[in-house]
Amino acid sequence: MNLTGQAANFTDYTGHTRVAYAVTPEFSPFVDVRVDRRIHDLPVDINGFRRDSNGIASEVGAQLAFGKTLVGEVALGYLTRNYADPALAKVAGFIADATLTYQPRQGTQVIGVVKSQAVETIIPATSGVLRRDALVLVSQDFGERFTGTVTAGYGHDQFFGLGRRDDRYIIGAGLTYKVSQLLQLKAELQQELTRSNQIADVNATIVTVGARVQY
Numbered sequence: 001m002n003l004t005g006q007a008a009n010f011t012d013y014t015g016h017t018r019v020a021y022a023v024t025p026e027f028s029p030f031v032d033v034r035v036d037r038r039i040h041d042l043p044v045d046i047n048g049f050r051r052d053s054n055g056i057a058s059e060v061g062a063q064l065a066f067g068k069t070l071v072g073e074v075a076l077g078y079l080t081r082n083y084a085d086p087a088l089a090k091v092a093g094f095i096a097d098a099t100l101t102y103q104p105r106q107g108t109q110v111i112g113v114v115k116s117q118a119v120e121t122i123i124p125a126t127s128g129v130l131r132r133d134a135l136v137l138v139s140q141d142f143g144e145r146f147t148g149t150v151t152a153g154y155g156h157d158q159f160f161g162l163g164r165r166d167d168r169y170i171i172g173a174g175l176t177y178k179v180s181q182l183l184q185l186k187a188e189l190q191q192e193l194t195r196s197n198q199i200a201d202v203n204a205t206i207v208t209v210g211a212r213v214q215y
Helices: 003-007
Strands: 010-020 027-040 053-066 070-083 091-105 108-119 129-142 146-159 165-178 183-196 202-213
Touching: 027 070, 053 091, 070 108, 091 129
Parallel strands: none
Antiparallel strands: 010 027, 027 053, 053 070, 070 091, 091 108, 108 129, 129 146, 146 165, 165 183, 183 202
């Protein structure tokens, strides 16, 4: 039996409320509140910690819709997560979430994504990880068949109870060839770097070649 894997499995019960007001067709501010309870498959993990938890994330933001040029939403807020075991520190911190698409002209698109979340862990004496990620993707069509993409991203992981902090960097480039309306071929090269104050640095080069069939 894989107790390590089973200890990381949980069921998440979530409630989500959003109140928005359309000031104009282009600008709609909102307040977003999400509460959840995580119940693990194992009440006590292999290190003797009770990792069931309650969380709440509150954000204030706005939805944007400026024609086809700029659409999406952006929000800022605060997240907290309390654990059943008093020996596990509370996870808390400021968060940001956003998804924005900017199209300056036909065939060119810039997508920005920001995401914050509290991630589970089974590291001893570490309650959870507050993960914040930001990614920018730029795509450009070259004729009717080729599309090139460039991606750049940054992530920060804060380990509560351990004092560990990881900085993650991602940069990549890809090319898609549209064989037909049904078939696309894609190749991508991505470089990932992780810099930490407690573990050895990690470098990874990922090459992906694949095909996509769409009916």
